[in-house]
Ligand SMILES: Cc1ncc(C[n+]2csc(CCOP(=O)(O)OP(=O)(O)O)c2C)c(N)n1
């Protein structure tokens with residue numbers, strides 16, 4: 001990564017971190033309800049991968065999705081207002097934390113059913129193949145989701161049809177309270193596509209430069225028409241699965257160790273300082289990010305609740321009249 | 326001016342909790358990310374991390390305090406220079422003038438939900454008590470179609486959560502072929518803490534954590550049941566049973582028939598069904614109609630603790646596949662439940678929870694709470710509603726319903742499922758077939774709105790049946 005690219009990545013990761021911290025606070029105040037899955041700790045994955053994309057490429061993921069939205073360029077205020085269930089949110093308050101979309105930014109959600117987005121992401125790749133475009137679909141899912149049957153049905157389809165899809169397993173070591181060792185008999189998830197000849201790599205998902213490098217290889221493979229590629233990102237979530245997670249399945253020391261020794265933002269910061277970026281320059285980024293997030297939080301609280309009539313809209317698209325004679 | 330630390334909300338349904346332990350004392354320095362206290366919700370013990378930095382100047386709620394409501398101040402911090410933000414909570418500076426006040430509607434939500442929950446519990450229990458005593462009376466005046474509820478002797482209050490756990494433990498002690506499997510059921514003790522203690526008592530061969538592979542493990546359980554084992558499959562929520570619905574319908578429900586009676590399938594599928602709170606479209610839907618449509622399945626939907634314990638025991642003993650539709654919001658509610666070791670509730674029997682002569686309200690699951698509340702409100706207007714808790718969706722206790730309608734001549738159904746082809750539709754049709762001449766008004770259904778569940782607090786409230794809607798429906802059928 002060049003110095004400027006790394007500066008940008010630092011900014012993007014910090015924006016996600018501060019945004020998520022703020023979302024956690026608003027949840028505590030009762031302004032956000034339901035499930036709220038924070039991305040803190042995993043920022044390097046989405047930021048590194050997004051740096052490999054061209055206009056028109058698609059991104060799809062699970063419910064742990066705020067980071068992906070911000071990375072694709074969706075506005076913090078629109079995402080935060082969706083979290084508070086207000087009309088200024090990306091889904092006018094009807095989707096919430098787990099369900100936001102932006103066709104303009106190529107972000108296809110935001111899905112609550114574990115594993116479902118993997119087939120859908122394969123479908124985004126199918127349309128690239130069908131239209132003979134050079135676009136690529138980035139399909140993210142957790143290591144827990146990697147045990148769902150439709151993941152392997154998708155692998156076979158994508159390999160058979162040579163679809164341009166990068167499957168990104170965000171292995172944060174736990175699916176809710178179950179560690180990857182207790183859920184998967186496969187110890188190297190990057191090999192999970194081997195039966196179909198899908199090339200795979202394990203990547204240090206806590207290092208944005210390593211993510212970007214692997215991402216470039218994967219995306220190039222897809223653009224050359226060689227079919228799917230699999231990246232297993234070794235990463236970690238610092239917070240609980242959702243807000244109500246007693247976290248008895250791991251020790252505080254384990255979390256503390258990851259935070260202190262592998263934090264993606266701290267790592268990028270050190271690299272930047274080594275490349276003669278000044279503390280003042282970084283401080284400027286910190287301040288700017290803080291104010292964007294504060295502005296988003298203010299907007300998310302001021303934006304009104306959706307009109308009651310919104311309850312009934314968007315169930316079906318109005319069908320054009322069909323003449324049958 | 327100090328910064329107040331507020332009691333945080335830690336789950337979608339949390340309205341209050343116990344402050345079990347302080348990990349910092351007055352005078353301690355606190356950094357953001359430090360664990361400052363432990364809080365117990367109905368589901369879990371959780372650590373509270375500090376958001377702001379500074380010195381802990383005052384502890385406002387001593388450890389061990391129960392029922393601390395969300396958003397009430399629990400301690401004060403000496404702000405210490407640059408507070409993380411003015412909007413921080415826990416640790417929100419409530420007095421900061423530049424703090425934009427949360428819009429009224431949103432800040433009400435928490436309080437209202439809390440209040441609503443209290444009301445539910447109180448009314449449910451009052452109703453349960455009244456219903457118990459009065460059920461016989463109600464039937465005596467009718468045609469006594471249904472057998473009276475058996476008297477099981479002494480009762481004590483337990484939560485629906487405990488009732489479900491006790492039912493599984495009792496049946497697992499009774500029959501070594503019964504086992505439980507699902508996501509987070511063993512080590513984590515259940516995502517909603519239903520299987521607490523079962524791993525300890527029965528070990529990992531009988532209480533099995535599965536990967537997130539609903540289609541696979543459901544098929545595996547159905548296969549095991551074909552050999553005569555008796556699996557209890559927990560779906561973390563019924564929304565995820567859709568991943569597995571093919572195995573439930575095509576394999577579990579039909580094999581007995583297809584095999585000419587050779588291969589039965591004694592299996593239970595259970596878990597929370599319907600809306601919780603603010604979990605949006607993919608996590609809030611009622612499956613009663615879906616499963617009730619299928620020949621070869623039985624479907625039950627407990628409301629009270631007694632329903633939960635008695636019906637789950639019957640479901641586990643039943644030689645057929647039984648779907649047990651629970652409700653997350655009811656898990657923490659307490660109801661009187663018989664203490665007898667033998668207590669069981671037969672599948673297929675509805676219960677009159679509250680006798681009345683003017684209108685029959687048929688409901689199931691949490692809608693029974695709403696119906697009971699409405700009945701109480703209606704009584705003040707001089708309308709005596711008879712509330713029937715279906716308990717069993719398929720088979721349906723058409724006799725009890727018909728007997729009631731022959732007395733009241735009016736029918737309202739209440740449920741949270743969508744209107745199209747819902748359980749109310751079936752109930753109304755069966756009443757029309759059995760008691761058309763007794764009806765003095767067309768039956769009315771009160772149900773969830775015909776839209777996916779929205780996330781926004783105001784819209785979610787509108788999407789579910791409301792008390793005014795039930796009262797309006799009753800007034801319509803009674804021409805009041
Ligand atoms: C089909 C289905 N089953 C279960 C769930 C409940 N659930 C939500 S997230 C989750 C854990 C997923 O873990 P992983 O795929 O590793 O993603 P992570 O949360 O770690 O990002 C579970 C079991 C669900 N939403 N959908």
Ligand SMILES: [Mg+2]
Pocket residue numbers: 142143144170171172173174175176
């Ligand atoms: Mg995971």
